[in-house]
Amino acid sequence: MSSNTTTRRPVSPGGARAAAPDRRKQYRRRARIADILVTSLWASGAAAAALFLATGGSAKFGTVADAVTSIGIVTGLIGTDFILVMIVLAARIPIIDRTVGHDRAIAVHRSLGKPALYLLLAHGALLLVGYGMSSGINPIAEIGPMLAIPDMPLAVIGLGLLVVVVITSLVAVRRTFSYEGWHIVHLLSYVAVLVAVPHQLSVGGILSAGSVERVYWIALYVVAFGSIATYRFAEPVISTIRHRVRVSRVENVAPGVVSIHLSGRNLRALESAGGQFFVWRFWTGRTWWHSHPISLSALPTDKTVRITVRDLGTGTSAISSVRPGTRVSFEGPYGMFTDAGRTAPKLAIVVAGIGITPVRAFLEDSKVRPGETTILLRASTQEEAYLWNEISELARRKGARLYTMVGKRAQSGPGWMPQADASRGVTLRSVFPDLADSDLYICGPTAWLDLVENDARRAGIPEHQLHTERFDW
Amino acid sequence: MRTRATLSGIFASVAILVIGWQAGSAAVTAATATSAASGAGARPGTPGTATSPTPSATTTTATAPATTAPAAASAVTGSFTGSSTSTPYGSVQVQIVVANGTMTEVKALHLTDDGGRSVQISNTAAPILRSEVLSSQSARVSTVSGATYTSDAYLTSLQSALDQAGI
Numbered sequence: 001m002s003s004n005t006t007t008r009r010p011v012s013p014g015g016a017r018a019a020a021p022d023r024r025k026q027y028r029r030r031a032r033i034a035d036i037l038v039t040s041l042w043a044s045g046a047a048a049a050a051l052f053l054a055t056g057g058s059a060k061f062g063t064v065a066d067a068v069t070s071i072g073i074v075t076g077l078i079g080t081d082f083i084l085v086m087i088v089l090a091a092r093i094p095i096i097d098r099t100v101g102h103d104r105a106i107a108v109h110r111s112l113g114k115p116a117l118y119l120l121l122a123h124g125a126l127l128l129v130g131y132g133m134s135s136g137i138n139p140i141a142e143i144g145p146m147l148a149i150p151d152m153p154l155a156v157i158g159l160g161l162l163v164v165v166v167i168t169s170l171v172a173v174r175r176t177f178s179y180e181g182w183h184i185v186h187l188l189s190y191v192a193v194l195v196a197v198p199h200q201l202s203v204g205g206i207l208s209a210g211s212v213e214r215v216y217w218i219a220l221y222v223v224a225f226g227s228i229a230t231y232r233f234a235e236p237v238i239s240t241i242r243h244r245v246r247v248s249r250v251e252n253v254a255p256g257v258v259s260i261h262l263s264g265r266n267l268r269a270l271e272s273a274g275g276q277f278f279v280w281r282f283w284t285g286r287t288w289w290h291s292h293p294i295s296l297s298a299l300p301t302d303k304t305v306r307i308t309v310r311d312l313g314t315g316t317s318a319i320s321s322v323r324p325g326t327r328v329s330f331e332g333p334y335g336m337f338t339d340a341g342r343t344a345p346k347l348a349i350v351v352a353g354i355g356i357t358p359v360r361a362f363l364e365d366s367k368v369r370p371g372e373t374t375i376l377l378r379a380s381t382q383e384e385a386y387l388w389n390e391i392s393e394l395a396r397r398k399g400a401r402l403y404t405m406v407g408k409r410a411q412s413g414p415g416w417m418p419q420a421d422a423s424r425g426v427t428l429r430s431v432f433p434d435l436a437d438s439d440l441y442i443c444g445p446t447a448w449l450d451l452v453e454n455d456a457r458r459a460g461i462p463e464h465q466l467h468t469e470r471f472d473w
Numbered sequence: 474m475r476t477r478a479t480l481s482g483i484f485a486s487v488a489i490l491v492i493g494w495q496a497g498s499a500a501v502t503a504a505t506a507t508s509a510a511s512g513a514g515a516r517p518g519t520p521g522t523a524t525s526p527t528p529s530a531t532t533t534t535a536t537a538p539a540t541t542a543p544a545a546a547s548a549v550t551g552s553f554t555g556s557s558t559s560t561p562y563g564s565v566q567v568q569i570v571v572a573n574g575t576m577t578e579v580k581a582l583h584l585t586d587d588g589g590r591s592v593q594i595s596n597t598a599a600p601i602l603r604s605e606v607l608s609s610q611s612a613r614v615s616t617v618s619g620a621t622y623t624s625d626a627y628l629t630s631l632q633s634a635l636d637q638a639g640i
Contacts, residue, residue, distance in 0.1 A: 050493025
């Protein structure tokens with residue numbers, strides 16, 4: 001998965017030869033690919049509208065009824081295109097994960113959800129009005145004739161499902177669901193998208209049989225559903241079968257925190273970089289129905305992997321009690337919280353609580369020169385100083401400066417550090433004097449992380465130097 | 474970087490839209506040219522009707538020969554196929570059955586069928602047009618609302634059949 005794995009060296013000062021210009025070049029290459037991805041997002045929307053124009057659509061604005069109908073058709077085409085783009089973004093396609101990162105891809109996916117739904121609702125409403133006007137009846141009376149068109153009832157069901165999917169994904173509503181409940185509802189979007197296909201091909205004339213437009217349109221579906229089938233289903237299944245991962249040992253790290261040691265075959269072939277995560281599923285009677293994104297807390301060997309989990313919810317507490325021998329299936333590796341994501345000459349790391357896990361593996365994997373790295377460890381209490389001993393050992397070997405902050409979040413000041421430090425006048429700048437020239441890797445609970453991130457933005461760090469990994473779903 | 478991505482996105486979008494629009498215009502022109510040519514082959518007198526789908530133009534062109542014809546051929550019998558007339562939603566072609574100078578039946582050989590919506594419109598409009606045409610014995614009937622393209626093409630094809638029958 002990660003392109004930098006081939007150059008990975010065992011941890012040693014000698015392995016720290018990564019030159020700064022290299023990083024800039026890597027970053028530029030990624031940025032170029034990201035630009036192309038953004039451009040194709042725009043282009044696909046335009047292409048949807050162009051399908052309408054290419055079938056003589058520009059001549060269909062003569063009367064008000066025609067104009068309303070035409071706009072209705074275009075909103076349907078663009079809305080559907082957005083839905084397909086959303087599917088592609090959620091498919092965890094390696095090139096997207098490696099260039100913009102899975103979390104940003106999902107952010108774009110989320111931001112397209114409401115516009116896509118609005119466009120499709122407008123599509124339905126405008127066509128009711130447009131068809132109604134041309135037949136001289138009101139839009140409500142047009143519902144009957146509209147549903148009488150073959151394939152239309154299915155399309156209406158599809159739109160209904162899509163409304164449900166988007167509503168359950170609104171932040172406020174989503175909080176009331178468990179992840180699994182939400183996910184099952186979300187899977188309905190595949191059904192919603194597929195049942196809308198027949199009416200697209202049969203009701204309008206744009207995608208008529210044998211036309212180039214139809215070929216293009218079907219190709220979009222093939223790409224969207226093909227990437228889901230490949231990267232969300234086939235690849236994880238093949239990986240799981242090939243690597244035969246099982247639980248070998250569960251180790252208590254601290255109250256409520258366990259390291260799960262897994263064993264498998266040929267694990268280096270997964271090419272996971274330090275800081276990446278996998279989505280794990282433990283096949284026991286109580287846990288098989290939910291999966292968990294969990295970072296590796298150490299670089300894998302060829303036969304073993306370690307993950308470290310805190311009991312965040314009912315699901316995770318069930319997996320902390322899995323027995324040795326339990327079969328494990330997984331998807332991944334994912335994530336850009338890695339050495340390959342670096343863009344700047346210096347490295348700054350801020351980490352809180354169980355967020356330590358990807359940082360632990362990232363640090364082990366990263367090719368840093370002595371003096372390049374500064375680490376700030378954060379915990380509410382001394383008991384939450386998970387893996388700090390390992391981090392401090394790595395910091396010593398890598399020549400990194402290490403600071404710690406223990407205590408509850410302050411009520412004043414930046415809010416992400418303990419009161420004592422805030423009162424002393426500690427700032428992000430005072431901890432990381434080279435912040436402007438640093439990649440800042442932040443990992444921890446969302447609420448805390450947002451505070452650090454905002455603080456860093458206020459300090460003027462460029463957006464591409466910010467790397468975050470939020471620890472909740 | 475983001476500005477560059479947005480700019481190239483806008484550029485790509487505009488380019489695609491222009492290409493689509495041009496392809497669309499080219500397709501429409503080509504379709505009209507074909508239909509005009511086929512109309513001319515079937516009946517030299519009515520080549521212009523296919524290119525002007527607006528109701529007023531069709532009605533005037535169609536009515537002119539119909540008013541001059543009837544007296545001459547009162548004993549015509551047989552079936553006559555009208556020219557195929559294209560619309561953005563598919564072509565329309567009708568056939569008439571004439572007995573002793575009277576039109577007794579109108580059959581739609583092909584109706585606008587570009588998608589389920591078009592089919593629905595055609596199926597609604599065709600029976601209305603048929604009965605109006607049979608009762609007025611001419612193509613001088615009003616278009617069915619919501620089916621302007623279909624009506625115009627139907628009446629144009631019908632007029633060319635009437636011209637062949639000489640009624």
